[in-house]
Amino acid sequence: MASSPLLVEDRQVPLDATSDPPGVFDGTTRLYISYTCPFAQRVWITRNLKGLQEKIKLVPIDLPNRPAWFKEKVNPANKVPALEHNGTIIGESIDLIKYVDSNFDGPSLYPEDPEKREFGEDLLKYVDTTLVKIVFASFKGDPAKDTASVFDHVENALQKFDDGPFFLGELSLVDVAYITFIQRFQVFLGEVFKYDITAGRPKLAAWIEEMDKMVAYTQSKTDSEYIINFFKKFM
Ligand SMILES: N[C@@H](CCC(=O)N[C@@H](CS)C(=O)NCC(=O)O)C(=O)O
Numbered sequence: 001m002a003s004s005p006l007l008v009e010d011r012q013v014p015l016d017a018t019s020d021p022p023g024v025f026d027g028t029t030r031l032y033i034s035y036t037c038p039f040a041q042r043v044w045i046t047r048n049l050k051g052l053q054e055k056i057k058l059v060p061i062d063l064p065n066r067p068a069w070f071k072e073k074v075n076p077a078n079k080v081p082a083l084e085h086n087g088t089i090i091g092e093s094i095d096l097i098k099y100v101d102s103n104f105d106g107p108s109l110y111p112e113d114p115e116k117r118e119f120g121e122d123l124l125k126y127v128d129t130t131l132v133k134i135v136f137a138s139f140k141g142d143p144a145k146d147t148a149s150v151f152d153h154v155e156n157a158l159q160k161f162d163d164g165p166f167f168l169g170e171l172s173l174v175d176v177a178y179i180t181f182i183q184r185f186q187v188f189l190g191e192v193f194k195y196d197i198t199a200g201r202p203k204l205a206a207w208i209e210e211m212d213k214m215v216a217y218t219q220s221k222t223d224s225e226y227i228i229n230f231f232k233k234f235m
Pocket residue numbers: 034036037038039040063078079080081091092093094
């Protein structure tokens with residue numbers, strides 16, 4: 001299992017419409033994020049887990065008041081996460097966590113075992129195409145009922161490999177891809193709907209507990225109050 005580096009970084013003030021751009025394409029590797037974006041958080045955690053705090057510079061952006069140069073010079077899609085590396089910009093969080101894992105030093109976050117890799121690919125597809133969509137849609141309905149199939153899917157997936165508490169046994173990119181949304185859904189559904197997503201799901205409860213031991217992840221968390229207020233817009 002990859003160990004979490006102990007380095008906890010101070011948060012910088014996000015760049016906004018009044019900020020000058022960094023020296024884009026000057027050879028520095030930069031990860032553009034928003035501190036509150038669950039997609040960007042996946043890449044941030046991957047960078048931390050691999051111990052790349054010195055090699056990949058974090059550039060937080062104030063998305064609601066983002067600088068014009070972000071779209072013009074950095075990411076034409078105008079979204080975070082975006083990674084500036086070797087003269088190019090790469091986006092899309094799932095592609096990016098794989099890219100960072102394969103193209104930088106640090107412990108590997110994807111097992112070699114073909115069975116685990118195949119299962120991992122299915123799970124990496126499922127999270128954004130199914131889980132996130134169904135849970136968001138449930139905010140307008142009855143989450144305890146409407147989300148049962150997806151959280152049961154997660155519970156069952158966590159039972160497949162018994163050589164560790166993580167989706168593929170050992171810690172991998174799959175855990176990183178899921179935790180940023182699962183944490184938010186746990187907070188929001190618990191607070192607003194009084195629905196505990198871990199009730200009757202011991203593997204899910206144990207997995208969240210295990211993830212909470214990793215400073216590479218915990219230092220990237222968004223606070224509960226922000227999550228609750230933001231997700232209320234989707235009700
Ligand atoms: N599919 C993308 C989604 C990225 C995304 O939607 N990022 C949001 C912030 S959480 C964003 O940049 N939104 C800005 C906008 O859409 O204008 C990924 O996985 O990276």
